[in-house]
Amino acid sequence: MAAAAEKYHAALRRSIIPKQQPAVRTVGMLADPGIAQVLAGKVRERFENALNSEEEDQVRWSVKVGPLTLPLDDSGQVMLNKHVGALREKFGWEYIIYLTDIPQYGQGKPVGRSISQLHGAATLVVPSLGMARPRNLTNSLVDIMGELSSDRKPMMPTSLSARAFSVSGSLDEPSEDGRSSTRYVSLKGLRGRIFLVCGMVRSNRPWRLVPQLSSALAGAAATGAFGVFYTSIWSMADYLSSLRLALITVVSILLFGLWLLFHNRLWERPRGKHYRERLVLYNTSTVLTVMLAAAAMYLLLFVALLLGSLVVIDHGFLAYQLRHPVGFAEYFNLAWLAASLGTLGGAIGSSFDQVESIQQATFSQREYERRNMDFGVDGSGTQQP
CATH class of the missing domain: 3.40.390 (Collagenase (Catalytic Domain))
Known part of the structure; x- marks a missing residue:
């Protein structure tokens, strides 16, 4: 109790x-x-x-x-x-x-x-x-x-x-x-800097750059379409090996990316403290951002040209021009080569895009603000939390 x-x-x-x-x-x-x-x-x-x-x-x-x-x-x-x-x-x-x-x-x-x-x-x-x-x-x-x-x-x-x-x-x-x-x-x-560069590329959001390349896309599409409907390109695409086509693709994306980089003044030449560190860090992230955007544009162009060739080019006519039976592989290789040539044409077309809009689309908002500031000799500063 x-x-x-x-x-x-x-x-x-x-x-x-x-x-x-x-x-x-x-x-x-x-x-x-x-x-x-x-x-x-x-x-x-x-x-x-x-x-x-x-x-x-x-x-x-x-x-x-x-x-x-x-x-x-x-x-x-x-x-x-x-x-x-x-x-x-x-x-x-x-x-x-x-x-x-x-x-x-x-x-x-x-x-x-x-x-x-x-x-x-x-x-x-x-x-x-x-x-x-x-x-x-x-x-x-x-x-x-x-x-x-x-x-x-x-x-x-x-x-x-x-x-x-x-x-x-x-x-x-x-x-x-x-x-x-x-x-x-x-x-x-190196590990820490790789993490940092990858994070900077993500902050830049490369996918935002592709819609801003309207003139480049137009030039690439026009050049690629010409390649699709030009019979000499059909024979060349059929003759070239996959390794050679892949090499052409890499070169075209690289040249297009470099054109975007320097024509739009995306390469930075930092001054002041930590010059070498910042030169490598900032420009590596910028190059990767631009190259990813260029690769994304290439893929969009390739898909469009592949679908266009399948719809427009008759199977029998393509076989007649190539003088052997054809299948999906021939259409694939044709679009592959045409997209590479179109990407090179897109570099010229990108000259008509506004430089400022390309810069804003390439960088995060804060990075764009920082790059457009007028720094003094000791411009990097030392961070406080």
């Missing part, structure tokens, strides 16, 4: 004493327009759930995605620390994380993230995560919050791309207790 009575009174006390509400801690995420902004919206709920799953009942995390982006400063970087006070006053966020598309530098090295416990703020370079799948991005954000919200030893990234990073020393102004306010996680060696 005594035990039963004790249980009854304990239950009664729990029902009378109000349950303590968990403290709410807020994290604000801001992002550059484009892929970074899209990813911020995708991972917000996942990030919030991951934070709450690691905490006790006394704390509840709330993650908000801010409606604005921060401007670039004179060095072409987003200096988050300068805006933390105003952002915290406006939105009431306890911690602030900024997702950027632009490569950042700290201590002369490209960095994947920079974290300031002093300001309760961090910057994450989204391209440093490579293809930046939502899971990897969420893991990186949780790692950042683990450092921002505690004084424990800095953690290494736990995402699948962790081997692309190494912990760099601290830089920036020291805090009152003598500690440095900013810590950088640098990209490590």
